[in-house]
Amino acid sequence: MSTLSAIGLRKAFPGVLALEGVDFEIRGGVIHALVGANGAGKSTLIKILSGYYPHYEGRIEINGKPVTITKPSHAFAHGIEVVHQEVDTVMIPYLTVAENLLIERLASGATGTFLRMRRLYAQAEEVAKGLNLDIDVRRRVEDLTLPQKQMLVIARAISRRAPFLILDEPTSSLSLRETEQLFDILNRLKEQGVGIIYVSHRLQEIQAIADEVTVLRNGRRVAHFEREFDLARVVEAMLGVPQGQAFPPRQERQAGEVVLEVRGLSKRGQVHDVSLRLRHGEILGITGLTGSGKTQLLHLLYGAESADDGEILLEGRPVRLSSPGAAVAQGIYLVPEERRRQGLFIDNTVRENISLPFLKLFTAASFVMRGRERAHAQHIIERVRLTPPDPEMLVKNLSGGNQQKVVIGKWLGGAPRVIMFDEATQGIDVGAKQEVYLLAQRLAQRAGVIFATSDIDEALGLADRVLVMRDGRVVAELPIATANRQTLLAYAVGAESSHGQGDEAYD
Template sequence: MKGITKSFAGVPALRGVDFSLRSGQVHALLGANGAGKSTLMKIVSGAYEYDEGTMLFKGQAVRHKSPADAKKQGIHCVYQEVDASLVPQLSVAENVMLDAIGAADSKVWLSPGRQAREAEQILASLQVNIPVKKKVADLSIAEKQMVLLARIVRQEAKVIIFDEPTAPLSGAEADTFFRILSELKHRGTACVFITHRLPEVMEHADYVTVMRDGRNVHSGTVDELSMEGLVTQMLGKTFAEEFPKIPAEIGEVILSINGLKQGRKIKGIDLTVCRGQIVAVVGLVGAGKTEITRILAGAERPDGGEIYMQGELKRFKQPADAIRGGIVSVPEERRRQGIVIQESVERNISLPLLDRISRFSFISRRQEQGLAERTISALGIKTASSKLPVKYLSGGNQQKVAIGKWVEKEADIFLFDEPTKGVDIGAKSDIFRIIGQLAAAGKGIMYLTSELDEGLGIGDIIVVLYDGSIAAVLPRNEATLEKIMYFASGGQEENL
């Protein structure tokens, strides 16, 4: 690929990117969230067309107009969500042979027996032992991944793009994946490996490309740079303090979490939040931030651990229990979980406070309107009217409504999960100001984000997550972007 550019609605996603891939190579593609990695690979795999540049495959100019075009040339993708590529009601054998069964030009009938024999041979060649008559719905994530790989191998793939393939896997399952990756490499398959896990890159990749802000900023063999060098390339050389930080007096401990666990996603989390304190919990995609938020908000149950509010043990069976216990949440998926988009700004703001503004099940319209007007003014929500449906507001103003509905609720802990997702820079600044004011009012804040610079900009304490565990706890005055990225990518304290 030479000089590849791609824009969406006039906003550049790729800016003159060069990228090359060789047979029998494991090529790691790295970059922070939004760097352009996925867009580049979607062009390779035919999901997107490029605007400008040149793409050559085996020396011939190509332009894939669909994923089917790419597959005809032997280019395939394996995503984290393998379920989307498999048919759960069918057997392992049927899924492995699915492309052959469904081929429009196929004139050969494949009997169930032949399907089973061919599937067994392919799986055996990958040293994978999965019963071929078993339904895919009954397999683990790792087994489903192996079935998808077997299907791709049967199609004689020339290029396989792996997007965060080890994120849902346990350590032993990841070992199996890397054994198969090595086998594919020895067969001459070119493998692209998109990941945030730098130890895996250092151990298993041959070549590495780092992207930042839609550009290729580094390409070279994996031994050219250390983990620290890769982190520097991913982040860039400068960090400007652009987040308003309102001073707040830090008081007593409000929330205490001990040994919180949930499956393989959360592996024994210990942390505390004090009055007036902003605890930034940062980690790359898949680190476990959202799972922690949902447990604390009562939306999911933990497998183990304890949650204390002001020294009192709490067990939340549903979100209403958490709200009564003093914990409120602004979730990542605000349009599905944080606001009711068909309802008005006024009604969204009043929903958590209906007990205060109603009597005998009748809502006081005067009180509801007064509450909405106070909140709109305090948070700077831009709306033509408090009666306007929330769906007509910008993303940033929708987020302010999602926050605003809790402002007059007597809560002690505010959970913010990716609060600046999909909002413009002006609204970001307003959201930071609002959070700072809540902290100054004595609220405890947990700010969970994959935007590492935001965590550094707003947090009094930065808790870095990696693979469901706390990798580091950094006081604000000791934290740097390089340190945060290092620990978030799997770096160890003793190697720093």
């Protein structure tokens, strides 16, 4: 079976040593997990192996022979296939599922001089069926949900039958069922001799799927574990200290007056008759499976979509949120699920992203006062502990965890009444997760916080009160003192009878 080896890889950026003498090997028929905290060097290693960085020290070998990989086409030619975390950057939104799935055949002319769409759709359906991909191949990609896009990108990579497959956070937007489906596919590929690099911050998944684990920290390889491995030791290697609590200590906060009230909010096919109350100083968790309606509810509260029925009251007064701008003007802020597409201008600097929502604070006579803007950006950078602390760095060059800090940080310049987090820790490491939790706790001292997450343990660890959604409805509400994982999961999947919104709905 084939072997891909990285030997003594070193990569430096101005002021940052991203990798220092890293050795890494992936063998055919093995799932090798790569883990590390924010800024550990995982993305740099992957980008070297996939040809995105032309300049680096060290060497790459395939089956013991040195190979040159300095651009993506080299990696592709050597059978290295990559599924990147940010799916929208690798698909063409205005093309169909079939066209994106078979894009190489279209580009190479393998489909013939005259494109026969019927044949293309048939080929795409055959590929999709073989991977149990339940998507209409005639739909445009821009109309797909994020989980569907994720599965499409994975399916495209697998269909190319490369000997080496690199998966970067492949389950970050997938449901439990879709994750199990992916694991079945990966185990089949392993049996066929494919070597798989699996990058994920979800350590329970790694324990379930990986044959071995390599840990990076501060650009160096610090640990390697064979199966069976102890997750506590993996986390300790990642952080460099013994594993502590997954969540920061629960703060003693006195919940104040109701800051947000929702009455009978509905949008056809998405959200059905949702009512809730959020108090100043509390963190309200909303959990449920992927597709349960959490994101759609937050979009209604943010003015990104219009409700068909219902009422929203802010500090007791009805408000009409006709757009995100109207919500921001009322002090309602959102940290969206898709940070690159909905929360950031990735080709702009950190400074520009941080100052943009409240740019009028830094303008006079239509001119931006750069000194004041830079000072504000630097202050926010220090508050969120951005790495590297460079206001002029392009956001696209930051890690996922640091990009999320920018999304959160830009709202710190305002006067929030309500701030909503939608899957805010998706695709970031354990260290960055703790920093997000701390930021949410700090914001709860100034506003009411809604923390929507499909991770039930996260809702239990952070929230003061938890709502469970299923099929667009709130099916349960529990104070944190009586909530537990089994009960919340049962409500989420419909395994026990619902009692409406519970006895604590309007405490």
